[in-house]
Amino acid sequence: MSLGGYTSATLAPVTATYAGYVATTYTDQYKYVLLTLGVNDTLGGLPVEATFKTDYAKVLDDIHSALPAATVLVALPWARDRTADCATVSGWIADVISTRADFAAVAIDEAVLIENGDNGVTYTDDGVHPNAAGIAVLAPAWKTAMGY
Numbered sequence: 829m830s831l832g833g834y835t836s837a838t839l840a841p842v843t844a845t846y847a848g849y850v851a852t853t854y855t856d857q858y859k860y861v862l863l864t865l866g867v868n869d870t871l872g873g874l875p876v877e878a879t880f881k882t883d884y885a886k887v888l889d890d891i892h893s894a895l896p897a898a899t900v901l902v903a904l905p906w907a908r909d910r911t912a913d914c915a916t917v918s919g920w921i922a923d924v925i926s927t928r929a930d931f932a933a934v935a936i937d938e939a940v941l942i943e944n945g946d947n948g949v950t951y952t953d954d955g956v957h958p959n960a961a962g963i964a965v966l967a968p969a970w971k972t973a974m975g976y
């Protein structure tokens with residue numbers, strides 16, 4: 829399942845519903861959940877740190893509750909012209925993950941993979957969303973994070 833356009837604040841209230849849907853609709857045992865969340869939280873300025881962390885933690889906890897056997901692998905966000913704010917959010921994400929290390933881990937850092945030293949020109953269409961070349965970089969990075 830893929831969802832787009834969420835911030836931590838807008839995803840937190842509905843994560844349990846979505847994760848529960850996945851758990852009950854698809855009977856396969858999930859080994860990994862890939863989560864890319866946080867870049868939209870940098871639009872128009874940063875949210876309050878404590879609020880972000882509470883919402884992000886709820887997202888992780890709801891996924892874990894619905895899919896307890898799965899490891900939640902997380903991307904640290906990056907977007908053009910929001911590098912500093914994304915770095916701040918990435919630090920907050922790392923703080924939240926540190927208290928959930930038994931089921932969640934940082935898998936990839938978009939500031940390294942997508943930014944590419946050229947402000948995302950090579951690997952994004954718009955400074956946020958990966959283009960085909962960006963997907964070609966991200967896919968193997970996610971695969972490596974999953975141990976394949």
